Amino acid sequence: MIYDTSIPTIRKKAINRIKHLLDKNAKIEVLEKKSNRTYSQNNYLHLILSYYAIEYGETMEYVKQIIFKQWVNEDLFKTEFVNQKTGEVREAWKSTSKLNTKEMSIATERFRNYSVKTLGLYIPEPKDLTHLEEIENYIEEHKIYL
Structure with a gap:
């Protein structure tokens, strides 16, 4: 079971569980669970890769596998x-699903920088919802090229 120790009641349950296992002389393993990527990171990644692919004239899969993974984030x-x-x-x-939230943030930031340097293509930050919606509409209009 995973316990979120930032919540006082859950923290107490975790302590009680460990005490119980110690009383039983059980073999235990205690691990820190790190956050995985959020749903919004997945959407953002797909959006920026698609946008770049259309502007670069390649498939989204090529951009993801070759440019994003191998060239920019080896x-x-x-x-x-x-x-x-x-x-x-x-x-x-590795699959992008193997990255945690911090690693994915690093990878997308690098890709944003790479995009500006190589294509002069500005990719908005994840919080710039207005521009991301514009890109979403642009991709919808040009998705035949993906």
Whole structure:
């Protein structure tokens, strides 16, 4: 069970649960649960990648996999795995769903900067709802190009 220790009643329940497990001499694991991305981050990411893709003349999937992950945010997405049969070490690219909220904020901010530098394309911040709605309408009008 996950306990939000910022809420006094839940905090007390967590303490009681740990005490109970200690009294039983149980093996326990205590982990800090970090926030995952929010729904709005998912929407924002999809929006900015689509907008860039239309302006760049590529598919949204290409922009996401190649530009966003490999070129702009390699340090956040690049991983390695070992082929169990051959022992060969190969690279792999994490899913955006594996990033936490802070990492996703870093990744989107980098992408915003990259967009201005490479295309001269300004991508508004997540809180700039007016411009984001304009982009949403623009994407709707041009989605045949995605």
